[in-house]
Amino acid sequence: MRIELSPSVWWYALSRSELWRSIIRHGVTDSSRNRSLAIFQNFFLHMHPVKVRRKALEVRHTYYLGGISLALTAILAASGILLMFYYHPSVPEAYMDMKELQFTVDIGTFLRNMHRWSAHAMVLVVFLHMLRVFYHGAFRPPRQFNWVLGVVLLTLTLLLSYTGYLLPWDQLAYWAVTVGTNMVRATPVLGERIRFLLLGGNIVGANALIRFYVLHCVALPLLLVLIAALHIWRVRKDGGVKGPLAEDEETLEVYR
Amino acid sequence: MTNRLRVVFATSSVVFLVVLAAAPLKNALRxxxxxxxxxxxxxxxxxxxxxxxxxxxxxxxxxxxxxxxxxxxxxxxxxxxxxxxxxxxxxxxxxxxxxxxxxxxxxxxxxxxxxxxxxxxxxxxxxxxxxxxxxxxxxxxxLPSVYLEASCGRCHRGAQASEAPRLSKGRQLMERYACYSCHLARGYEAYTAEAPSLSATPLKLRASWVRAWLKDPKALNANARMPRFRIEPGETDALINYLFSRPPAVELASRIEAAATEPPGDAAKGEVLFRESRCISCHTVEGKGNDSAPELSLVGSKASRAWLLAFVRDPSAFNPRTPMPAFDFTPEEARDIAAYLSEELRDFSEPAQQESPFQPNQRLAEEGRKVFLKYGCFGCHPMEGMSGQEKIGPELSALADKKVSSLDFGRRSDLPKTLAAWVGAKVTEPSSFAPGLKMPTFSLQTEEVTSVVTALLSLSGEGVPDEYQPISASPNRVTAVPAGDVGRLFDRYRCLSCHIVGASGGDISTAPLTFEGSKVTRDWLESYLLTPYTIRGILPERMPFFRMNAGDAKRIADYIADVFLDDSIPSDAFGGRPPAQEEVAAGERTYTRLGCNSCHILGQAGGYYGPPLSDAGDRLKSGWIAYWLENPQRWREDVRCPNYGLSREQIVELTAFVSTRHKIAADPAAGSQ
Incomplete structure (x- = not known):
């Protein structure tokens, strides 16, 4: 029997191969089950609800602020990893590495500026995101837990921003962290201890630099990614984006 | 999605693309x-x-x-x-x-x-x-290029840095103007200024002179080292009362009072003595002189005759650190000099009448003491009970490391925000930064300011690694200044005020004494000490005529001939044999060919830049002449005699010619008969 090798034949053979089926585990027939499986079995699609209301895609529902935060996180991660190739978290080298980025590394200035401005934008966007959620009343049940997660994410964003501030090891960084950790000291009872823990000593020195580096590049980003994943998953579980208050919905009277 | 949204999306995509493309482009166009x-x-x-x-x-x-x-x-x-x-x-x-x-x-x-x-x-x-x-x-x-030599001084910390004339000049000026009296600086902790002691003020000075001097020292003496302080009139009164209220030391007072009772001398004889003794080798009179000691043109209007007389007799009694030598004047000679100083070297426009002695007011004197402390006068003028006072100016040790952001520009918003400009303005117009600043005005020339700023900018606290430390230029120089009896003679005649010995001594004389014994003959030296004569007429500085007694001259000559020797310089260039006549003749031809006579006098003719050689055979040892001819700059770096790169043979011949020139023989053909 002679088989004609048309594209459809190739597709048939490929989509039933062992390799294909180990990656794409559902069938190709356009059935409701297969469509659900396609969503459930793909992490990225799974983060999103199966169905999205057309209205929820309108700009005024989210202003895309959550999405922009996510995009900025991605940019920060990518540029941050590249910067780590050029940076030594040690006192004699840290500032020199900034100079190397500025003067000798190809596109080094762009890389560093991208990281810096994205970080600034992230803080701003995350704040706006919180305001949007607040004014849409999206913190109310069933979304109350996601609000809590959001507040944790805001805190993580601020901590990332703050720990990253020390890394250039210039005067601005040094004194900003000196002032910041002195503010920590004002915490009742535990102030001195927290400050000691944060700095790895009593002054902003080599220990503080390495601590801030590990926090900035490992601990805080890991936490951020984990909680952000949970946050986005909760959006879906809580019935999608809330959007502006409907005509008949009661308005927020927070101070009542 | 609305159409508008698509437009926004498309536009922002293009913008991001452009940004992404611009970054590598900018990178490629550095x-x-x-x-x-x-x-x-x-x-x-x-x-x-x-x-x-x-x-x-x-x-x-x-x-x-x-x-x-x-x-x-x-x-x-x-x-x-x-x-x-x-x-x-x-x-x-x-x-x-x-x-x-x-x-x-x-x-x-x-x-x-x-x-x-x-x-x-x-x-x-x-x-x-x-x-x-x-x-x-x-x-x-x-660093602006005019101050570039400051960087030399970060490693080369000595007072003289070769090839850095501006830096050396600046350091010299800082010592001259006693910057270190008020400001501490590394390496100058032991510095003390050469300002006169004020202990004999009531017996030496007149109140009106002190008042004028305090107002502006430069107005009375253009070469004054003392800067102009901004002392308020009330403070000046108090200060004068303080200075005149202090009783002079008993011993000095009795010397001066005894001198006051002596008969006046003869000013005309004094003038001759003044010239003979070569006072202007150190002092200046109407701009002529070496300017390393006080200007004397108006000294008669300043100091009393009795004080001058007592001082000329024994300067070190007034100030143990004075560079002025003791001259062996007879009592009459000293009186004549004092008469010349007080009668001829004074301001004739001033009324000649005697000023009545100043009667100090005790309350004002107390205030004056505070003024004395306030302006840090004790920094330069030693004063009893104030030796432990802290210097009043800020430390200069790490001045060059100061950050511009830490400098107080005060009212000087016109200055560029650089350390060099700030230091320059501090040196030129210290009062312009804020009212009430105490630093006085030094009225330096522009070039002097540049030199001082250069020296100041070299004061860096940043160390350099050991292998970058400059090697000391002359490690084998002896530093020993004689001790014992000869030492006392050296001290009495203050040889080191003018001559270098090893690493110490002044640089007024062009003849360092370190290896003088290898250079000149003992007999010539002894006669020269007794009656010095002019060796290099081109220089205003000459050896003073001390009227030294024969014993002292013999002792000093013996000591120098025995001790101040360099073993690498043989005393005789010919190994004990007399120079051959052919050598002398060949040397004469070389002498003529090189044109030595354009600087040296020999016989009746020759230039006057170098020392005359007519008596070279009496004065110099032949070994030294040969040593000099090998490389004149080896003796002193700044020697102008060219290094002709002569062969050993030519050196011996030329030495033979020069070392056979004798004054006594007085026969120019003596060697070449």
Whole structure:
């Protein structure tokens, strides 16, 4: 029997191969089950609800602020990893590495500026995101837990921003962290201890630099990614984006 | 999705794309590429061969740097644009491609020192504005080239730094104007100014003179070292009361009072003595003289005759540290000199009447003491009970390391925000920063200010590694100043005020005594000490006529002949044999050929720049003459006698000729008969 090798034949053979089926585990027939499986079995699609209301895609529902935060996180991660190739978290080298980025590394200035401005934008966007959620009343049940997660994410964003501030090891960084950790000291009872823990000593020195580096590049980003994943998953579980208050919905009277 | 949204999406995508494309583009167009292209063109043009021209023309663009891990881990990328610094063919090329001018360390040591250690700026940078450090917050911008020698002084910490005349001059001026009396500086902790003691003020000075002097010392004496203080009139009164209320030391008072009772001397005889004794070898009279001791033109209006007489007799009784030697004047001679000083060297426009003695007021005197302390007068003028006072000015030790952001510019908003400008203004117009500042005005010339600023900017606290420490220029020099009886004679005649011995001594005389015994004969030295005569007429500074007694002269001559020797200089150039006549004749031809007579007098003719050689055979040892001829600059670096690079044979011949010139023989043909 002679088989004609048309594209459809190739597709048939490929989509039933062992390799294909180990990656794409559902069938190709356009059935409701297969469509659900396609969503459930793909992490990225799974983060999103199966169905999205057309209205929820309108700009005024989210202003895309959550999405922009996510995009900025991605940019920060990518540029941050590249910067780590050029940076030594040690006192004699840290500032020199900034100079190397500025003067000798190809596109080094762009890389560093991208990281810096994205970080600034992230803080701003995350704040706006919180305001949007607040004014849409999206913190109310069933979304109350996601609000809590959001507040944790805001805190993580601020901590990332703050720990990253020390890394250039210039005067601005040094004194900003000196002032910041002195503010920590004002915490009742535990102030001195927290400050000691944060700095790895009593002054902003080599220990503080390495601590801030590990926090900035490992601990805080890991936490951020984990909680952000949970946050986005909760959006879906809580019935999608809330959007502006409907005509008949009661308005927020927070101070009542 | 609405149509509008698509437009927004499309536009922002294009914007991001442009941004992403701009970054690598900007990277590829960095300014050093342009400089390197231009350099390759220039260097290929000037290359000595076509092969080298091709080699340089085909060099790729790249960041170049001088990296010194052993020298503060310095990285200087200046050579990325300044590519011709060590390429002699680019001498005279336009900036930034030129060949580095030749100095003690460049271009040979460029790889050891890099650029920034001397020039300042930001070595890591690869753009002109950033590299030159003219951007905000870079603490060490390019050092203006007039102050460049300041960088020499960061390693070369001695008072004299060879090849850095401006720095040396600045350091000299800082000592002269006693900066270290008010400001502490590393290496000058033991510094004490040479200002006169004020202990005998009531017996020496008149109140009206002190008042005028305090107002502006330069108005009374253009060469005054004392700066102009901004003392308020009330404070001046108090200060004068304080100075005149202090009783002079008993011993000095009795000397001065005894001198006051002596009969007046003869001013005309005094003038002759003044000239004979060569006072202007150190002092200045109406601008003539060496200016290393006080100007004397108006000394008669300043000091009382009795004080002058007592002082001339024994200067060290008034100030143990005075550089002035004791002259062995007879009592009459001393009286004549004092008469000359007080009658002829005074301000004739002043009324001659005697000023009545000043009656100090005790309450004002108390206030005056506070004024004395307030302006830090004790820094220069020693005063009883004030020796432990802290210096009133801020420490200068790490001045060059100060950050511009830490400087107080006060009212001087007109100044560029650089350390050099700030220091310059502090030196020129210290009062212009804020009212009430105590630093006095020194009224320096522009060039002097530049020198002082250079010296100040060399005061860096930043150390250099041991292997970068300059090697001391003359490690084998003896530093011993004689002790014992001869030492007392050296002290009495203050030989070291003018002559260098080893590492100490003044530089008024051009004849260092360190190896004098190897240079001159003992007999000549003894006769010269007894009756000095002019050896180099071109110099205003001559050996003073001390009227030394024969015993002292013999002792000093013996000591110098036995001790001040350099074993590497033989005493006789001919190994004990007399010089042969042929040698003398050949030496004479060399003497004529080299044109030695354009500087030296021999017989009846010759120049007067160098010392006369008519009596060279009496004065100099032949071994020393040969040693000198080998390399005149070996004796002293600043010797002008050219080094002709003579062969050993020519040296011996020339020595034979010169060492057979005798005054006593007085026969120019004596050697060549």
């Amino acid at each position: 300014e050093y590429h342009g400089y390197q292209r231009e350099y390759r063109r220039l260097a290929a043009e000037r290359a000595p061969s076509a092969r080298l021209a091709r080699a340089v023309a085909s060099r790729p663009d790249r960041i170049e740097q001088i990296w010194n891990p052993g020298f503060g881990n310095r990285v200087d990328r200046c050579v990325t644009c300044h590519q011709g610094v060590s390429e002699p063919t680019l001498a005279g090329a336009p900036a930034p491609f030129g060949f580095h001018s030749e100095t003690a360390h460049t271009p040979v040591d460029l790889d050891q020192f890099g650029c920034v250690f001397c020039h300042g700026g930001q070595g890591l940078a690869t753009t002109a504005a950033e590299a030159h450090g003219l951007t905000r917050h870079w603490p060490t911008p390019l």
